[in-house]
Amino acid sequence: MKLYDFEVAPSAQRVRVFMAEKGIEVPIEPLNVRAGEQFAAPFSSMNPFHCVPFLELDDGTVIAESMSICRYLEELNPTPALYGRTAEERAVIDMWERRFELDGFIPMLHAMRNHVPNFIGKVVPGTRNDLPQLPEMVSRGTEMMEIFLARVEPHIAKNDFVAGPEFTVADITAFFTVRMTTAFEMDLVGSYPAVAAWLAKVSARPAFQL
Secondary structure (H helix, E strand, O other): OEEEEOOOOHHHHHHHHHHHHHOOOOOEEEOOHHHOHHHOOOHHHHOOOOOOOEEEOOOOOEEEOHHHHHHHHHHHOOOOOOOOOOHHHHHHHHHHHHHHHHHHHHHHHHHHHOOOHHHOOOOOOOOOOOOOOOHHHHHHHHHHHHHHHHHHHHHHHOOOEOOEOOOOHHHHHHHHHHHHHHHHOOOHHHHOHHHHHHHHHHHOOHHHOO
């Protein structure tokens, strides 16, 4: 198998962190996303959504989406169990992973793409278009993140990690969600001290030294 990615892309980094936490090594072929290499042959036909990362299996099957890739790798390498060991653990981890993905990561992703000049003409992931950057998307994304962090803060204050006492894939998604707040100078330490302490703890793990 082979993993195609762009090392500075957050979604690609999520898979790299997951592999590092699991001790998995997969051959990696970097794509120059800034130059639009993902739109050229053969990559365009391999992954018509034109986003990184994507994983090509030995039989030619292509798996895109970072968490889908991580689930596949978990099935092949079940230890350590970052998706849980029991039905209850897996459900709780999936619940928190989805909360961070839907209520935090996606709003912040759109805020970022409507804020950073590098994303002009690329506000929709995996596309090149004439859609303008909208300041309203930035303010709404950060407002949604403030609401989400306020809901997460008391939970993190009572738990070592996002889904409970052990590090899981939910912490990986949460890390890359919360990390985006730095681009908007959001006050984590002052407003969400438990989240800030959790972020510092996770940031110190060897797998996150990207």
